[in-house]
Structure formats: C-alpha cells, structure tokens
Amino acid sequence: MPQEYLPILxxxxxxxxxxxxxxxxxxxxxxxxxxxxxxxxxxxxIVPETNARGRFSVKFFLVAMLFIVFDVETIFLxxxxxxxxxxxxxxxxxxTPFMLLLIASLIYEWKRGALEWD
Amino acid sequence: xxxxxxxxxxxxxxxASILMVTRANVIHAALLLVLTFFFxxxxxxxxxxxxxxxxxxLLYAGGIMVLYLFSxxxxxxxxxxxxxxxxxxxxxxxxTAVLLALEIWMVLSRGTSYPAFKSFGWGIGATPGNxxxxxxxxxxxxxxxxxxxxxxxxxxxxxxxxxxKRTIDR
Amino acid sequence: xxxxxxxxxxxxxxxxGVVSLVVAYLTYLERKIIGHIQMRLGPMRVGWHGLxxxxxxxxxxxxxxxxxxxxxxxxVFVIAPIMVLVPAFVVYSVLPFGPxxxxxxxxxxxxxxxxxxxxxxxxxxxxxxxxxxxxxxxGALRGAAQMLSYEIFLGFALIGxxxxxxxxxxxxxxxxxxxxxxxxxxxxxxxxxxxAALAETNRVPFDLPEAETExxxxxxxxxxxxxxxxxxxxEYANIMAVSTVGIAVFFxxxxxxxxxxxxxxxxxxLKLGAIIFVFIWxxxxxxxxxxxxxxxxxxxxxxxxxxxxxxxxxxxKLLFL
Numbered sequence: 001m002p003q004e005y006l007p008i009l010x011x012x013x014x015x016x017x018x019x020x021x022x023x024x025x026x027x028x029x030x031x032x033x034x035x036x037x038x039x040x041x042x043x044x045x046i047v048p049e050t051n052a053r054g055r056f057s058v059k060f061f062l063v064a065m066l067f068i069v070f071d072v073e074t075i076f077l078x079x080x081x082x083x084x085x086x087x088x089x090x091x092x093x094x095x096t097p098f099m100l101l102l103i104a105s106l107i108y109e110w111k112r113g114a115l116e117w118d
Numbered sequence: 119x120x121x122x123x124x125x126x127x128x129x130x131x132x133x134a135s136i137l138m139v140t141r142a143n144v145i146h147a148a149l150l151l152v153l154t155f156f157f158x159x160x161x162x163x164x165x166x167x168x169x170x171x172x173x174x175x176l177l178y179a180g181g182i183m184v185l186y187l188f189s190x191x192x193x194x195x196x197x198x199x200x201x202x203x204x205x206x207x208x209x210x211x212x213x214t215a216v217l218l219a220l221e222i223w224m225v226l227s228r229g230t231s232y233p234a235f236k237s238f239g240w241g242i243g244a245t246p247g248n249x250x251x252x253x254x255x256x257x258x259x260x261x262x263x264x265x266x267x268x269x270x271x272x273x274x275x276x277x278x279x280x281x282x283k284r285t286i287d288r
Numbered sequence: 289x290x291x292x293x294x295x296x297x298x299x300x301x302x303x304x305g306v307v308s309l310v311v312a313y314l315t316y317l318e319r320k321i322i323g324h325i326q327m328r329l330g331p332m333r334v335g336w337h338g339l340x341x342x343x344x345x346x347x348x349x350x351x352x353x354x355x356x357x358x359x360x361x362x363x364v365f366v367i368a369p370i371m372v373l374v375p376a377f378v379v380y381s382v383l384p385f386g387p388x389x390x391x392x393x394x395x396x397x398x399x400x401x402x403x404x405x406x407x408x409x410x411x412x413x414x415x416x417x418x419x420x421x422x423x424x425x426x427g428a429l430r431g432a433a434q435m436l437s438y439e440i441f442l443g444f445a446l447i448g449x450x451x452x453x454x455x456x457x458x459x460x461x462x463x464x465x466x467x468x469x470x471x472x473x474x475x476x477x478x479x480x481x482x483x484a485a486l487a488e489t490n491r492v493p494f495d496l497p498e499a500e501t502e503x504x505x506x507x508x509x510x511x512x513x514x515x516x517x518x519x520x521x522x523e524y525a526n527i528m529a530v531s532t533v534g535i536a537v538f539f540x541x542x543x544x545x546x547x548x549x550x551x552x553x554x555x556x557x558l559k560l561g562a563i564i565f566v567f568i569w570x571x572x573x574x575x576x577x578x579x580x581x582x583x584x585x586x587x588x589x590x591x592x593x594x595x596x597x598x599x600x601x602x603x604x605k606l607l608f609l
Contacts, residue, residue, distance in 0.1 A: 002120060005163050007296040007392040008381045008400075014300055015377040019370040019518065026514035031353050058282050060429050061192055063583075064185040065278040067436040069271050071181050074443040075173050076256075076264065077598070078399055081450040083253030084602070092602045094257045098268040103595065105275040106587075114279050115587045116580075119289065145364055145417065152410065172399045180406030184432065187413050191425075248395055249456055 062114055073102050120164050127164070130157035144190050148183060155179045168248045299391050303380055311524040312342040318568050325572040352513035357420060360510065364418035369511065369518035371411030375404045376525040383532045384458050386542045386553035397458040398450070401533055402443055405488065408526065409435045412497070412507050415519075419510035428507035430579055431490065431497025437586050438487035438494075441480055444594040448477035448601045449537050458533075462541030471538040476597045478538045480590050485530045487582070489523060492571040496579055531563040532556075 076098065084091055109115055131154055138150035155178045162171035256264055316331065316338065323330025331338030356365055382397040384390045394400060409432050416428020450456070452473060453464040471478045487494040497507060498519075508519045535541060539559050542552030577585075 002123075002164050002166070003292070004392050004394045005168075006293065007300060008378065008394070009160070010293070010297055011300045011304075011381045011391065012374065012378050014297075014304060015374045016370065018304070018377075019373050022518075023366065023370070023514055026350050027354055030351055030513055033353065056192055056429070058192065060433050061185070061188050062278065062282045063433040063436060064181075064188050065282070066275070067440060068177070068181045068185060069275045069278075070440045071177055071443075072267075072271055074402075074440065074447075075177060076267070077444070077447050078450070078456065079169070079249050079253035080257055081447045082249050082454060082456055083257070084451045084605070085454050086254065087257055089606055091257055092606060094261055094264075095602075096599075097265055099595065099599070101268040101272050105272045106591065108276060109279055110588065112279050112283060114283065115583065143361070145361065145414075149364065149367065149414070168394065168396050169399070172396050172403045176399070176403035176406055180403060180409065181436075184409055184413060184436065187410075187417070188429075191417065191429075249399075 066109070066114075069105065070102070073098075124161065124164055127157045127160040130154075131161070145187070148186055148190065151186075152179050152183050155183075166248065169252055296391065300381070303391060304377060307377070307380060307525060307528065308521070311521055311528065312346060314524045314528070314564065315345065315520070316342045317564075318571070321565070321568045322572045325569070346517070349513055349517040354514070355510075355512045357510050360420045361418045364414050365510075366515070368411050368415035368418055369515040369522075371414060372408055372522045373411075373518045373525075375407040375411070376522040376529065379404050379526075379529040382458060383529065384462055384536055384541055385532070385556055386551065389542075389553055390459065393457055393459050396456045398446060398456045398461065398533070398537070401458075401529070402439070402446075405442075405526070405530075406436075406439055408522065409439075411522075415511070416507040419507070421510055424507050424509045427497050427509070431507055434494060434497060434579075434582060435488055435490070437583060438484045441586060441590050441594055442484040442488060444591070444598065445477045445481040445484060446537060448474045448594075448597050451598075451601050451605060453537075458536050458541075462536050462543060465540040465543060469538065469540040469543075474538070474597070474601065476593060477601075478534075480594045480597070481534060481538065483590065485534060486567070486570070487586070489526045489530060491527065491567060493574045493577045494582055496576060496582065527564065527567060528560070531560055531567070534563065535559045 077095075080087070080091060080095055087094070134150045134154040134157065138147045138154065141147040141150065155174055159171035159174040162168070162174060319341070320330040320338070331341040334340045334344045356362055379401050381391045382394055382400055384393070412435070413428050413432045416424045416426075416431075419425070449461070449470040452470060453461040455461060455464070486492075490497055508516055511519065535556065542556040544550055544552070544555040
C-alpha cells in the first residue's frame with residue numbers, strides 16, 4: 001500500500017521545510033558581527049595549534065563494523081519474529097544455527113579484545 | 119497515481135548521483151549518496167517492497183554510510199582528493215559505462231516478459247503484508263541461503279577484527 | 289485523493305505543532321523537576337512560576353548571532369542540525385497516540401522507527417566533523433559509537449515482544465496487548481529496552497557525548513543560536529518518540545486498565561508522563577558512566593542478556609503458549 005507512506009513523505013517535507021525556514025529567519029533576524037576570535041574553534045581559551053582533522057583510532061571503525069554485522073542480524077530476526085507463530089518449532093530450529101554462528105562471532109570479538117577500552 | 123512520485127524519485131536519484139560523482143569534497147559526495155538512498159527507498163515503496171525500503175534506510179543510510187564516513191575521517195581522504203588521480207582509467211570507465219547502458223537497454227526493451235519475472239510467481243506489489251510474505255518464504259524455501267548468510271557475516275566480522283587488531287597492535 | 293492529502297497534512301501539522309510545544313515545555317518541566325529534587329525551585333521569574341521560560345529561551349536562541357567557525361565546512365555545518373532534527377520528527381508519523389489518533393499506520397511501523405532513529409547518528413557525526421574542532425569530532429565519534437551500539441540492543445530487545453505480537457504494525461502490537469501488557473511477559477526485554485533508550489537519546493547516565501563537563505560540550509561545541517536549539521529539540525523529541533514506542537510495545541499503548549473509562553489518548557498521556565518523569569528522575573539521581581564502562585556493559589552484559597531473552601521467549605512460547 002504505497003498510499004500509506006504518503007503522510008510520511010509529507011511529514012518529511014514539512015519537517016525539512018520547518019527546519020530550513022527557521023534557520024533562514026533566524027539568520028535574518030540575528031545580528032552578524034564576525035570577529036577573528038569568535039570564528040576560531042574553541043579550545044578552552046588557547047589558540048588551536050594542530051589541524052583537527054588528524055588521524056584517529058581504529059576502535060571507532062571497529063564499532064561501526066560490529067554495528068553493520070549485528071544490524072544485518074537484526075534485519076534477519078525481524079521477519080522471523082513476525083512469522084514465529086506460524087513457523088513454530090521449525091522456525092526456532094532454523095534460527096538457532098544462525099544465532100549460534102553470530103554468538104560465535106561475538107565470543108571471538110570478546111576473546112580478541114575488540115570490545116575492550118572502547 | 120504513483121507515476122508522478124516515480125518521476126520525482128527517479129529525477130532525484132539521477133540528479134543526486136550525478137552531483138555525487140562530480141563533487142570534489144568526499145563528505146559532500148557521501149551526503150549526496152545518502153540522498154540517493156532515500157529516493158531509492160521511495161522507489162522500493164512504490165514497487166510494494168516496503169520491508170526492503172526500510173532495510174535500505176536502516177542498513178545503507180544508517181550503517182554503511184556511517185562506516186564510509188568513519189573511513190573517510192580515519193584516512194583523511196578529503197585532502198588527497200584535490201589531486202587529479204586515476205587519469206589512465208578513463209578508457210575502462212567509458213567501456214564499462216557503455217556495457218552497462220547496453221544491459222539496461224536490453225532489460226528495458228524486453229520488459230516484464232523476462233523469464234526471471236515469471237519464475238517467482240509474485241507480481242510486483244501483489245502481496246499485502248510484505249513482511250509476513252518475506253518471513254514465510256525466507257525461513258522455509260530459502261533456508262540454506264539464509265544460513266549461508268550467517269557464515270558470511272561471521273567471516274566478515276573475523277576479517278574486520280583481524281585487520282583492525284593488526285593496526286592497533288602495530 | 290486530494291482530500292486524503294489535505295487530511296493527512298492537517299493531522300501532520302497538528303502533531304508537529306503539539307510535539308514542538310510539548311518538547312519546549314519538556315525543557316521547562318525538566319528544570320522544575322530537577323530543581324525540586326535538589327530542594328530548590330527551578331525557574332520562577334518568567335511568567336507565573338516560570339511558565340513562560342521556554343518561550344523566553346526560544347526567542348533568545350532565535351535572535352542570537354549565528355557563528356560559523358572560519359575553518360568549518362559551511363554546507364555540512366548547516367545541514368547537520370537539520371539532519372538531526374528531521375528524523376526526530378519523522379518518527380512520529382507511525383506512532384499510535386490513541387485508537388484513531390495516528391498520522392498513518394504502515395506494515396513495517398516498528399522497523400521504520402528503528403531505521404529513522406539510526407539516521408540521527410549520521411547527523412551527529414556530520415556536526416562533529418563540520419565544526420573542524422578536535423573536541424567536537426571526538427565527542428561526535430564517541431556519541432556515534434555509543435548510539436550505534438545501543439541501537440542494536442534496542443532492536444534485539446524489541447524482538448521478544450514482536451514474537452508475541454506477530455506484527456510490525458504498531459497498532460496491531462497495541463491490540464495484541466488486550467489482556468496482558470507485554471511488560472509482564474517480557475520484563476527482561478523491557479529493562480534492556482529502557483537502558484538502550486537512555487543511551488540512544490544521550491541521557492544520563494549515558495550523556496557523555498554532550499556532557500557539559502566533558503569535551504567542552506561535545507559535538508555541539510561550535511554551534512550557536514537556532515542550530516544549537518535544533519540539537520536540543522531533536523533530543524527531547526527523541527525522548528518523547530522512544531517513550532511512545534516503549535509504551536506501545538510494552539505498556540499497552542493507549543489501552544487502559546479495565547474498569548476506569550477514560551479515552552485512549554488520556555491513558556497514553558498518563559503513561560507518557562510517567563515514563564518521562566522517570567527519565568528526568570534518573571537524570572537528577574545517577575552519575576555519568578565513563579565511556580569504556582558504557583561500551584562494556586553494553587556489549588558484555590546487555591547483549592548476551594537480550595539474546596538469551598530471544599531464545600527463552602521462543603522456547604516458552606513453543607512449550608506453553
């Protein structure tokens with residue numbers, strides 16, 4: 001039923017319009033007096049020395065990777081949960097190897113220390 | 119009734135994609151890719167594949183794009199992009215584009231008489247209750263690919279951890 | 289067809305207006321309640337007992353100067369608050385406020401809520417990056433990692449009640465709780481859901497990404513004026529949205545206790561008030577978790593818990609129900 005999704009589209013358009021109009025009006029009504037100090041990045045009062053876009057820790061990348069793998073698992077679990085009543089025992093037996101393999105990946109990460117100090 | 123929306127989404131996809139591949143700033147290109155995914159999920163909704171539309175947003179826009187962003191930030195790619203790179207690959211790019219255009223033209227000219235459309239037996243958007251239909255088929259008929267998917271995920275996870283730990287321990 | 293569009297637009301404008309107003313007064317309510325818990329009075333000057341405080345705050349933020357850091361990426365800097373605010377509002381399109389009180393009901397309602405919430409992460413990362421400041425970027429990355437992790441636990445926690453309800457349509461889930469609310473069938477799932485909701489909305493004890501004493505102000509350090517207001521609007525709108533989802537999935541939505549005749553909307557508002565009060569109460573009471581503690585209890589404690597809940601629910605449902 002694509003018609004049911006039309007209000008979502010309208011809401012998206014209205015919310016974006018609300019945000020843009022708000023920002024626009026605020027930009028016109030607010031004062032604009034840029035000075036050099038106001039425009040530099042805040043670093044507790046001292047002048048920023050190094051470029052903010054340095055390199056960072058690969059831990060964040062690992063968390064994003066974990067998120068994707070378990071997100072795919074979530075995507076598989078949702079339709080399974082919806083038809084669980086019809087599938088019955090066969091459904092539980094079908095899902096168990098899937099979940100066990102993913103629990104194995106969780107245990108692997110745990111042992112390898114990928115979940116540490118993050 | 120659905121036709122104006124289809125045109126809207128298609129124009130959006132094409133426009134956003136063209137803008138995306140012509141941006142010099144990689145972050146802007148990533149944002150335009152997210153816009154493309156939005157319009158794409160709109161097309162999925164029009165085709166009756168609501169579950170797939172939401173998966174597109176959840177996984178692609180919400181997950182994979184965040185991963186892209188993290189990679190861009192980790193590798194400071196946006197600095198390197200100012201150089202004109204990969205000049206030699208223009209010929210290959212043109213050849214691939216021509217091949218892709220030929221394939222698309224072939225599919226479009228045959229329309230729904232393509233054999234693959236008939237074998238599944240569902241028309242586009244025929245079933246109400248997209249999720250129930252998907253669930254009833256995925257865990258019964260297509261059980262083996264589903265289990266294989268979990269092995270794939272395990273392999274991806276192990277690969278990511280091995281690579282990441284190597285960088286941490288270095 | 290046109291009539292449907294107009295009706296939908298009117299409903300949307302009504303819901304957006306009410307949500308914005310409630311979100312603004314939520315800030316006032318929070319300051320008052322935290323004040324009273326801390327044995328002081330909270331805002332008292334603007335209007336009677338400070339009731340006009342949110343309006344004064346809104347006007348102030350509206351008229352403030354819009355500072356964009358010189359080395360910031362201007363386009364992304366402006367788009368980021370919009371990317372955080374719009375998903376917070378779009379979630380309201382599928383939420384059931386009463387038996388006939390909703391904007392629309394779709395077959396994949398609960399899933400859509402999860403998907404749209406995951407877009408908020410994107411906006412936060414953009415905000416941190418565009419500010420071109422070390423504090424902002426680190427705060428944004430930590431916030432993103434926290435929200436990504438707890439989003440998974442949120443999804444898994446919802447699987448339990450979903451197995452009992454058999455539908456992703458939020459109205460159907462509410463209807464499936466006609467006899468017993470799911471919180472009594474799935475207490476474990478509810479606890480994990482509540483903690484994950486606290487982490488998703490960046491509330492204490494998980495508010496490290498935006499805490500005032502950490503990293504200056506996290507990812508919204510460089511923001512001023514209306515853009516700053518958007519981040520807060522989005523946060524409170526998210527709190528309301530995730531509370532509504534929790535009420536719909538665990539507490540019977542707009543269904544009431546049989547015997548007391550009140551309209552469904554009123555029951556929903558009562559439950560919403562209770563949950564938001566608990567959110568504010570927790571903010572006034574608990575200290576903040578350190579970042580590694582936060583990730584550790586998530587992945588090592590809550591995740592196994594919620595996986596066990598899924599298996600347990602499956603077994604019990606097969607053997608008994």
